[in-house]
Amino acid sequence: MKAFVTGGTGYTGGALCTRLAEQGHQVRALARKTSKTDQLRDRGIEIIFGDVRDIDSLRPAMKDVDVLFHLAALYRQAGFPEHIYHDIHIKGTENMLQVALEEGVKRFIHCSTIGVLGHISNPPANEETPYNPGDIYQITKMEGEKLALRYFREKNLPVTVIRPAAIYGPGDMRMLKLFRSIAKGRFVILGSGETTYHQVYIDDLITGFLLGAEKDVAIGQIYIIGGEEYVTLNQLTTMIAHDLGVSPPKLHLPVKPFQWLGPLVESVCIPLRIEPPIHRRRVDFFTKSRAFDISRAKRDLGYQPQYDLKTGIHLTAQWYRERGYLN
Template sequence: MTDTPPRRALVTGATGFTGWYVAKELLAQGFQVRALVRDPAKGGELVQAGMEVVSGDLRDAASLKQAVEGCTHVFHIGALYREARFADSVYFDVNVTGTGHLFEAALQQGARVVHCSTVGVHGDIEGIADENAPIAPGDVYQESKVQGEELFQDYLRRGMIGACFRPAGIYGPRDTRFLKLFRTIRDRKFRMFGSGEILYHLTYVEDLARGIVLLGTHPAAIGETFILTGARYTTLNELVALTAEAVKVPPPKGRLPIAPLLVAAAACEALCKPFGIEPPLHRRRTDFFTKSRAFTSAKAERLVGYAPVVDLREGLGRTAQWYFEQGLLK
């Protein structure tokens, strides 16, 4: 009887939010996990969890070739997200050129790839969007992710094996991007701008991580692109009300007109960007009040059995509990 060869997965972005959960899920499913980190000093938690940590950078092709060596799978979660201090060219250096380096290494190794994109590639949407919705990026980050997807398709044609996914609104314990919303609601400083009836779609990170690993193991995922979301979308008004419930305060009342906020955000960006300062108010932050985001994961459910199970109320409650435990909410 021949022993089954071990499955070894390289995870980029494992020191980040989603990447950490993907790496944990891989361990739980019996993978040997190798985490790519730029600074090995930040990999202590990964090592304690039973992962191998290797030093590398998406912009360094040689380091990626070494990192992928011996791996059966590559889960590419790492990316440069939106920060005003970076020049536009840096997004393409990391999210496009660097992604290409990783794909090339995976192709040469024969590793199966799962590539993380974003539902942001669809830009402004109408109704409930699926994978066939128009591609219409609205900022440099989204454009870099579109080009990353184009590279993915190119490498599929060259013989790489893999799947691509577009996640929506990732949240859960360890996340800090939604902390400001929880904190302003908890401190009773939140103000609703506009009607609050736009649609919003959140994805609990543990559900997402299970879905991502599924795309790396299910035969029907190969060559496909999927949207991965939570079980349901909601209105912004309901999201705010459920968050208030999670942080144990009454839901905020009243609302303000949106137009002055949009003007202030544009002016703030214009003043801060030349100095490389992260503006306290971005136009993309105003998207929270103005852009509907509702998607369907029907394709992933049908083809690979993706099935998110954490209800929005439960997920927000778990997230709030973690914030309280970490002292991030008083």
């Protein structure tokens, strides 16, 4: 098939482009001119320069495309005004949907996030759990997801929504801080550590995307793609510590002061373009549970995670260790 991937220069998008190319598909990736594209080019992937916010740049990219994987997103980080999230996750998604409709794209795979469900008070949540976003990233991702489903209902665009759990694996840099702080014995748990966390190994997630593109039953549906198990933060940090050969984190601090300090520190640091040492999304990691039922993906798509959490942690830690990132 001819596949088009937005967000192809990112961690997940790059892994998806690689798998598609390895399977013999023709792969085209959207990239901004400032993005690093050498690795994608080396894999035989065609690069189209453009931006999801610029609809005119999307039309040449979607000519003769069979399957479109829309992964482009702005992940939560301090310093970006709210309208940027709106422009990328909502307006950018609408641009993608409109051009896909115009060009007759046969399948539109939209990457959302489990974050649209926010804190899971009665785990595990599933695809029918009501929306409950908790920040601007989650709110705008929710609106982008709703747009995609609306194009299916009202305009018959063959859309499938994939909601990944927390993505990790070799090459991922977002989990590095957690692994490194545990390796150095510096990780502090805020609160009880009994909130839940649900991850998905990168290879399993890519399989989920491809199954969503292949199965006709997936059209018009939402699928949560996660690992086989979710664990508490205490369990997760203990598993990482054991793999690294260090003692598990034992220090717990009350979470309330940090919940109060987060917005205050952000209000001082963000105008100065300084990354806040404490901010709300990091505190949310300790206070908001993430636990999901993946049975719909198993039933409809034949999805079956191949990497248990222990194996995934080991492979990720090994990748960090080999590159000296844990020193």
